Amino acid sequence: MSNEQIDKAPEAIEMKSKQHPKLQEFLFSLKRFLKNPLSIIGLTIIISFALIAVFAPIIAPPYKTDNPYQIPHKGWAQEPQPPSVENPFGTMPEQYDIFYGMVWGTRNAFKIGFSIVFFNLIIGLALGTIAGYFGGIVDEIIMRIVDLFYALPFLVVAMALVVALGRGLQSIIIVMVVLGWRQYARIIRSEILVLRDKDYIQAARASGASHLRVIFSHILPNSIYSVLIVASMSVGTAILTAAALSFLGLGSGVGYADWGQIVSTCRNYIVGPPGNRLAYWFLVFIPGFVISLFVLGWNLLGDAVRDVFDPKMRRK
């Protein structure tokens, strides 16, 4: 600190020192984040969806309050009806209201994205940290298991596993948690390999800190950022894969408010009757468009998080 600053009023010095370097860093990042138009778009999309999810009972009042995820339907007529005042997005075969399905499906979409990424992160962090920190034979075994999970064709194995567990959104989430942690393990391990031999880690060990203490208070705080960046970019992908599994017929039954399930129910109505080939455009277009918008929001947000927090990218 220069003399000039020290000469200033005591309050000013106090103000300056109150700004913890970590806070300064955060404010700098926040400023960069808000300057980027793409991240604003992403944030707006996600906040809008979050509001829809929170206010779902008001936007689309449930017919049965005990099971709001069951889409109400009027009659069993197969012929889908185009958008109208009563059904703003039209109806599916068997007259399920698409608007209701999309609104309540938003809650499921958040649930899918968050739970898959969160549990993947936990498993990947645990195994990657153990492998990287302890090294040797433990490392060898864990990393060969990671190699194995990389080699498995994800979608095919996921499909078989969902069928074996019993179809439904629950199974899809479980299976994607079981199969999807591999990349986090690899990233955190390579980060830890760099840190492990640093002097301050050695010093902490030498001064008698336990392995757990070293890991939680010295290693993880310094290595977790790259994993969090990847995690923020993975929410969209997780939702896409879960939707694909639902689309292939592995989701909860017809009439359940899940976006992938809705597209799956509608996929046989691509071509309309002769004379009006695009009669059923809304069936596939609207649900798919909403999924794309949601995933786009997450991807824009993930990109922005990487640009802002990744030390390799940030000050460019």
Added chain:
Amino acid sequence: MGLLNYLIRRLLLMVVILFGVTIVVFSIMMMLPPGQRVAIYLQDERVNAEQFEALIEKYGLNDPAPVQYARWVKSVFKGDFGFSVTAQAPVVDGFKQYFPVTLELVLLSGPLIILVGILLGSAAAVNKDKPIDHFARIFSIVGYSLPTFWLGLILLMIFYGYFGLFEPGILSNEYRDVFFSEGFKSFTGLLVIDGILNNRWDVAADAFWHLVLPTINLVILSSALIMRLMRSSMLESLGQDYIRTALAKGASKKVIIAKHARRNALIPVVTISGLMMAGLMAGMVITETIFSRPGIGRWMAQASLRLDIPAIMFNVLFLSGVYVLINLVVDIIYAYIDPRIRLA
């Protein structure tokens, strides 16, 4: 010497991984009760409850898991992968029938995906913040966000439904008769190439026509990732000192981009391209299902839905093997284009 050692170690590792893959798939199978697993041996026979129990006993489906696993491995070494319910044929025959359909699509779309990704990515980097860069970035983030199934359905809706241009399937009806007629010899199983070899250019053109939409679908979705990587890699490479040196000594911009910048930028892209080719399989499952192409992907979708374990087992083993091999090849290419990397 170094390369040989490296190869031997990697191949051994491949065996270990494939062994792990069989354990994983076998565990999925063991999650099912014996009554469901006996279906593999039933094929089309109708049996009563007593015979059913007898079959479970006969094939030892109540034995401990390791015993059953050992029995399965033994039959695999005899070349018997079992019978696929979904293919209505032994697994190996089913594979021979479905594989060329998938291979044809991979051979057409794979190189296109890489080419589009690399060209668009480097063009975007060279013209940073100009219209082409904005276009490429929007193309990439949107392509990355679209569900495979949705883009496929929309393409079908517009080009097949509305314009009546590209129909799903692999051949039109009139040419399917030609294909199965006696005079038509199947050399490779790849329809376009067989058509040309039989001097039936109309068949080849028809088969190619059916490849157009699935290829567009895959290119839009998969080139996004390569484009993103190429762009950032190229930007980094353009900022290096040797580029400035080349500029200073008066080399033309074209030469610098092609010879210095792009070649160095390609290194990380090669890795991703290899992995992407292996990852193309996930896109295949959906693309083939939507466009009704009877290939490995659609077979896998059907096999998984019906838990046709022999088919799943064989194809998961095959795809994992392909993945590990591609990885190995990529690592060798990697060492070849970047002499700083030593195989160790």
